[in-house]
Amino acid sequence: MRRIAVAAASLLLAAAVFTGLGAATPGGKFIRTAAPVPLPKPKPKPAKPKLPPLPSAVKSRKHWEIGVKCDFPPFGFIDVRGNNDGYDVQVAQRFAQLAFGSKKKVSFTCVTTPSRIPTLMSGRVDIIVSTLTWTQARADQIDFSIPYYSATGRLLVPNSSSVTVPTLAGKTVVTTRGALYAAWTRNCFKSTKLLEVDSPALAVSAVKDGRADTFMFDDAFLLGVATQDRDVRLTSDKFLNVPWGIGIRKGETAMSRWVNAALRYMKKRDEFVKILRANAPARLVSGFLDNVPRPKNTFAYPVGKDVTTICP
Amino acid sequence: MLAANFDWQFIWDHLPDFWEGLKQTLKVAGIGIAGSLAIGIVLGAARAHRVPVVSWLAATYVEVIRNTPILVQIFFIAGALPHFPGHPIRLEPFTIAWLAVVIWGGAYNTENFRAGFEAVPYRYREAGLALGLGRLGTFFNVTLPIGARIALPSTINTNVSVLKNTSLLTAIGFAELTNTAYSLESESFKATEVYFALGVTYLIVVWTLSLLIRVVERRLALPEAR
Amino acid sequence: MPDWVDPVAHYMLHEGLKNTLRIAVFAVAGSTVIGILLGTLMTIRFRPLEWLLRLYVEVWRGLPIIVTIFLVYYALPTTPYVHYRFGAFTGAAVGLTLWGSAQVAEATRGAVQSIPREQHEAAGALGFGWIGRHLFVILPQALRRLLPPLVSLIANIIQNTTIASLIGVTELLATGQRSIERLQFEVGANSHAFAIYTALLAAFFCISFPLTRLASFLERRLV
Numbered sequence: 001m002r003r004i005a006v007a008a009a010s011l012l013l014a015a016a017v018f019t020g021l022g023a024a025t026p027g028g029k030f031i032r033t034a035a036p037v038p039l040p041k042p043k044p045k046p047a048k049p050k051l052p053p054l055p056s057a058v059k060s061r062k063h064w065e066i067g068v069k070c071d072f073p074p075f076g077f078i079d080v081r082g083n084n085d086g087y088d089v090q091v092a093q094r095f096a097q098l099a100f101g102s103k104k105k106v107s108f109t110c111v112t113t114p115s116r117i118p119t120l121m122s123g124r125v126d127i128i129v130s131t132l133t134w135t136q137a138r139a140d141q142i143d144f145s146i147p148y149y150s151a152t153g154r155l156l157v158p159n160s161s162s163v164t165v166p167t168l169a170g171k172t173v174v175t176t177r178g179a180l181y182a183a184w185t186r187n188c189f190k191s192t193k194l195l196e197v198d199s200p201a202l203a204v205s206a207v208k209d210g211r212a213d214t215f216m217f218d219d220a221f222l223l224g225v226a227t228q229d230r231d232v233r234l235t236s237d238k239f240l241n242v243p244w245g246i247g248i249r250k251g252e253t254a255m256s257r258w259v260n261a262a263l264r265y266m267k268k269r270d271e272f273v274k275i276l277r278a279n280a281p282a283r284l285v286s287g288f289l290d291n292v293p294r295p296k297n298t299f300a301y302p303v304g305k306d307v308t309t310i311c312p
Numbered sequence: 313m314l315a316a317n318f319d320w321q322f323i324w325d326h327l328p329d330f331w332e333g334l335k336q337t338l339k340v341a342g343i344g345i346a347g348s349l350a351i352g353i354v355l356g357a358a359r360a361h362r363v364p365v366v367s368w369l370a371a372t373y374v375e376v377i378r379n380t381p382i383l384v385q386i387f388f389i390a391g392a393l394p395h396f397p398g399h400p401i402r403l404e405p406f407t408i409a410w411l412a413v414v415i416w417g418g419a420y421n422t423e424n425f426r427a428g429f430e431a432v433p434y435r436y437r438e439a440g441l442a443l444g445l446g447r448l449g450t451f452f453n454v455t456l457p458i459g460a461r462i463a464l465p466s467t468i469n470t471n472v473s474v475l476k477n478t479s480l481l482t483a484i485g486f487a488e489l490t491n492t493a494y495s496l497e498s499e500s501f502k503a504t505e506v507y508f509a510l511g512v513t514y515l516i517v518v519w520t521l522s523l524l525i526r527v528v529e530r531r532l533a534l535p536e537a538r
Numbered sequence: 539m540p541d542w543v544d545p546v547a548h549y550m551l552h553e554g555l556k557n558t559l560r561i562a563v564f565a566v567a568g569s570t571v572i573g574i575l576l577g578t579l580m581t582i583r584f585r586p587l588e589w590l591l592r593l594y595v596e597v598w599r600g601l602p603i604i605v606t607i608f609l610v611y612y613a614l615p616t617t618p619y620v621h622y623r624f625g626a627f628t629g630a631a632v633g634l635t636l637w638g639s640a641q642v643a644e645a646t647r648g649a650v651q652s653i654p655r656e657q658h659e660a661a662g663a664l665g666f667g668w669i670g671r672h673l674f675v676i677l678p679q680a681l682r683r684l685l686p687p688l689v690s691l692i693a694n695i696i697q698n699t700t701i702a703s704l705i706g707v708t709e710l711l712a713t714g715q716r717s718i719e720r721l722q723f724e725v726g727a728n729s730h731a732f733a734i735y736t737a738l739l740a741a742f743f744c745i746s747f748p749l750t751r752l753a754s755f756l757e758r759r760l761v
Contacts, residue, residue, distance in 0.1 A: 070708065070716055073723040078716045080724075082549040114498045115626060115706040118612050124625040141501050174485065178498025195405065196495045197485035198704065201719040202391075205731070206485065209394035210402040228723065317618055379746035380739045381697035384711055391718075392735035479602035483704060490604060497612060507613035511605055518600040 051261045054099050055254040058126055063105040066092045067119050067128035067247075070110035071199040074224055074279040075131050084108040087220075087279045088129040091148060091246075094271065098262050112198050113176045117141055120247050127259060128247040131218070133180055134301040135242075135308075143250055145259045147243030147299035148272065150291050151218035153181055155235040156207060156225060163214045165237040165312055168192045174203045174212035180240055180308055181216040188311035207232065220291065223284055240307060243299040267293040322502050323509045330513060333492030338517075340406075340488060341475040344413035348474055349467065351414065352421025353460065357451060359422060360429035360459070370422055377419035383480050386412045390484045409478070409486045417474040421467055428463025429455055461534050468525045472518055479514075489513065542730065546717040554713030555741070561631050561699045561709065566692050568635035573642020574684075578672050580647040591643070598640035604701050607633030611705050630702035634695055641694075645687040649680035686757040693749035697742060714738045 058064060068088050069076030079085040093103035111119045116130045120142060133151065134144055157163050163171055168185075174195040175181040185194055195212050197203050200221050206212040208231060215222065219238075226234050246263070248255050266272060272292035277285050293299060355370040357363075377385070390408050393401040403411070432455050440450030482491035493510040497503050580591045598606060611629030614622045624632060653676050661675040703712035714734050721730045 070712075071719055073719070077723065078549065078720055080545045080720070082545070082553055109626075110706050110708050110712075111626075112704075112706045114494065115611075117501070118503075118615060119626060119706065121615055122623040122625055122629075137499060137501060177485075177495050182495065183499055195485040195487070196491070196498075198483070199715075199719075201715070201722070202484070204722075205391055205394070209390070211390070211405050211408075211484075224723070375747065376739070376743060379693070379697075379750055380742045381700040381711070383700040383703075384735065384738050384742060387711070387715070388735045388739060392732045395729045395732040397732060476602040479604050480701070482604065490602070490608075494608070501616070503612040503615070504617045507605070507609045511601055511609055514602060514605055515597065515600050519596070 049098060049265050051098060051265065052257045053254070054258055055126070055252065058099065058255075062100065063107060064092065064096050064099065064127075065109065065125045066095070066106055067109045067111040067116055067125040067130055068092060069112075069116075069130045071112070071201050072131055072221065074220065076129075084110075087149070087275055088131060090275045090278060091266075091272075092129045094266060094275070095259075095262055098265070099258075114178050114198060117247065120249060123249075127255065130247070131244055132247050133218075133242050133244055135180060136303075136306065138247075139301075139303075141250070143248045143252070143256055144245035144301065145248060145256065146263050146293075147245055147301065148263055148293060149220075150241060150243040150299045151220060152238050152291070153184075153216060153240040154219045154222050155237055156204070156215040156217065156222045156232055157213070157235060158207065159231060159233055161213065164235050165239065168214075171213040172211070173214055173216050174206040175216045176200055176203060179217070180242060183308035184240060184311075185216065187309050204229075204232075220280070220288060223287070224280070227281055227284065239312065242307060243301060245301070263293070267298075268295055270294055318508075319502060319505050322500070322505050326496060326506075326509075329492055329496060330489065330509060333487060333489035334513060334517070336487055337475070337478050337489040340409045340413060340478045340481070340486075343410040344417055344474040344478065345471045347410070347414035348417025348421045348470065351418030352425045352463075352467070352470075353456070355418070355422040356425025356429055356463070357455070359426040360455075361451075374419045374422050377416055378423075382412070382416045382477050383483060385416060386480055386484060389415075405484060405486045408484060409481045409488070412481070413474050413477055416477060417470055420470040420473070424463045424466040424470060425460065427466065428461075429459035431462045432459045458534065461532050464529050464532060468522065468529065471525060472522055475521060476514070476518065542721055546721070546730075546734065549717060550710060550713045550737075550741075553708055554710035557627070557702075557707060558696065558699045558709040561627065561634065561702055561707070562692070562696045564631040565634035565638055565695045565699070568631070569638025569642050569691060569695070570688060572635065572639035574646050574677070576639065577643035577646025578650055578677065580643060581650045595640045595643050598636045599644070601637075603633060603637050603698050604704065606636050607701055607705060609633075610636070626702070626705045626707045629705060630699070630707055633701075634698060637698075638691055638695055641691060642684075642688065645684055646680065649683040650676055652683060653679050682760045685760060686753045689749055689753040689756060693746045693753070696745055696749075710741065711738060 053059075068084055068086070070078050070084065072086070072088075074086050076084065076086045076088045089108065092106055092108070096106040097103045099105065109119065109125050111125075111128060111130050113131075116128050116132065117138065119125060120128045127145075129148075131149075131151075132138070132144070134147070138144075155163065155165065168189045169191045170193075172193040172195055173181075173185050173189075174197060175185070177196040177198055182194060182196055185192055195203075195206060197206065200215075200217060203212070203215045203217065204225055207215045208229075214235075219234075222234055226232055246259055248259060273289065273294060276288060276292050280288060290297065355366075355373070358366040359370050361367075386408070389403065389412055390405075393403070436454050436458065437450055440454040441447070445453055478488050479490040481488050482494055485491060490510065493506050497506040500506070576591055576594065579587065580595075582588070601609075607630055610633045611624060611626065614620055614624070650672075657675060657679065658671060661671040666675065699709050700711040702709050703715070706712075708716070714737070718729070718731050718734050
C-alpha cells in the first residue's frame, strides 16, 4: 500500500512539473514563418496531361501509397493537425492529382533515412519521395527516377564556433545514417569523429546540446534551421552537390515511365518552383531556385564516379 | 549451409569495425554493471532497513525507472536535460551512454538487493548486534555477505540486460556495436551479412557473460543452496 | 494550458498511443499463444526437440530486441532463399513476438513442470491423450503460476514498442519526437523537448505502473 502511495505521489509530482512547465512556456502561439502556404488553387486545366498508363496496382487501388519523411522539414514533416506536409509531400500530392484528379488520393507512410529503402522493397509503398540522394550503392538496390531536387552539402555550427571544412580534423561531425556525408567524412577526414543518427532533427540537437561540433547536411534543411534558430549559423563551405530522385523498386518499368513523365511534365511547367515557394521562407527562395528542376535547369546523377572519394 | 551469395568476405573485411563497436559496448556495459551493482547495494540496503527519506526516494526512483521505457530515458537524458528549465545539462555521448544504463540497471538491482537483504533471517542480524558489531558493522559483516549472495541469481538477469540495453544507445548515434552495424548496413545494404554477424556477436557475448556470472555464482553460493 | 499542447496531445494520443497499443496487442497475443505452445512442448522428453526449443528460447532471449527487429525488418528481405518482407509495423510486432514468446515459453515450462506427476497420471487414467491432458488438466492449473509473468510481459512489451520508432513506426515516442521537431521548426529556438519527454515518461508510467502492481499482487495471491 505504501509503495502505491509513493508512486502516486511521484506521478503527481511529474504531472505538476509538466503542467507547471507548460504554463510557464512563452511563445505558445504558432508563428508559421517557414510553414507552407497552401498551394495556389489549380487553374482549370485545358486538357489532361498525356502521361503513360498508370501501373495497374496503383490504378486498381485508386490511390497512391507513398513513403515520405516525417522528420525532415521543409521536405517531409507532420503539420500542426498531424498531417504530412512539405516539398516531397506536395510532389507526391501532385502525383495524386495527375493520376486521379485529386491531391487527396494518396496515403503516406512515414519512413526514416535508414528505413526508407527497406520500406520500399517491402512492398508497403509504391514509391518513396523521401529526400533520397543518388548513390551507386542505392542505385544497385532500387531504381531512381530522374532528379526532382538537387542538394548541396553545408556545415551547421554554433555561432561561436570557428569550424570550417579545412579545420574538421579532430572535431566531431554529426550527420544522418547512410548519408553521403558520412562516407565522405570517413574517406577524406581521417581524424574526424563521426556521430551518425537517424534523423536530421536529432543531429541539430546534437550540435546545440554540445555532443557534436558541426552538422554536415543538405543546404535546404540547414538553411531552414539557421534562419529559425539564432544560436546556430551556416559556414560558407559548399560541397557534394548531388541530386535527389524518387525511389522505385527495381524492374518496375511502368512505374518508372509514369513517374519520369510526370516529373518532366512538372519541370516543363516550372511547377517545382511553386512547390519550393510553398515550403521555403520567402526570403530564402531566390537562393534555392537553382536547386529545383526548371525548364532550363536539368540535373544529372554522377553515375560511374564515387563522389565520396573526391576530397577537397 | 548458407547460399553462395552470402558475402563472407564482406564480414571478414569489416571485422575491425565490429571490433571497434564491440569495445565500446563492453566498456559501457562494464561501467553499467559495476555502477548499477553499487547503486543496487546502497539503495537496496536503504530500502531493506527502511532508512527514512532515502528509502522513500529510492522506492520512487525504482518505480519510475521500471515503469518507463529505457529508450525514452535515453532520449530524456540526451534530448530533454539540455532544455532543463533554468539549468541546462549538456553531456557527452559517452557520459549519456553509461549514465543511462547505470540509472536503469541501478533501479532493477535496488529491487534485487532489497529482496536479498530482506531474506536474511532477522536472528542473524540480532546475533550481530548482540556481538556488539553495531548497526553498520552488522550490515557489512552479516547482512551484506549473506544477502548479496541470496540476491546474486536475480542480479544476473539485470546485468545481462544492462549489456543488451547498450544496443539502444544506437538511437543517439553512440558508436557501440549495434550502431556500427546499422551504419554499415545503411551504406552497403548488406543487411543479411551485417545483422547475421551482429546477432552472432551478441549471442556469443551474452551467453559468455551469463556463463561467467553463473560460475561466479556457484562459487559464492550459500552452503545450504549448493 | 498553452496553445501548443492541444494539437500535440491530440496527435500523440490518436496516432502515437493508438499505434503503440496496436503493436502491443499483436505482440502480446502472439507471444502468449506461441509461448504457451512451445513451453508445453519443452516438457516433452525428446532430445532433438528439447535442443531445438532450447535454442529458440536462448537465441531470442539472448539478442537485444532492437537486433531482433533489425533482423526481421532489414535482414530477412535480403536473406538467400527467404526474402520475406514485412512492413515496419508488422516487422516490429514480429520482432517483439519472438522475444516475448521466448519469455513465455520459459515461464510455461517452469509452470507445467511444477504440476505434480499425479495430475498427469490421473488425467491419463481418465482417458485423456497428451493434447487433451495438457489442454484441459495441466495448463489450467499452470495458468495460476503463469498469470503474473504474463501481466509483467504486457508492461514490458508496451515499453519495448518504443523500439519500433527506430524503424519508422509512428508510435508514442515517435509522435512525441515529431512534435518536438515541428515546434522547434515553427517557433524556433524555444524548445519544448523537456516538457514533451517528461510527458512521455508520465504517459508510459501511467500505463505500466498499474500492470506491474497487478503482477506483483497476483504473484502474492496465486503462487
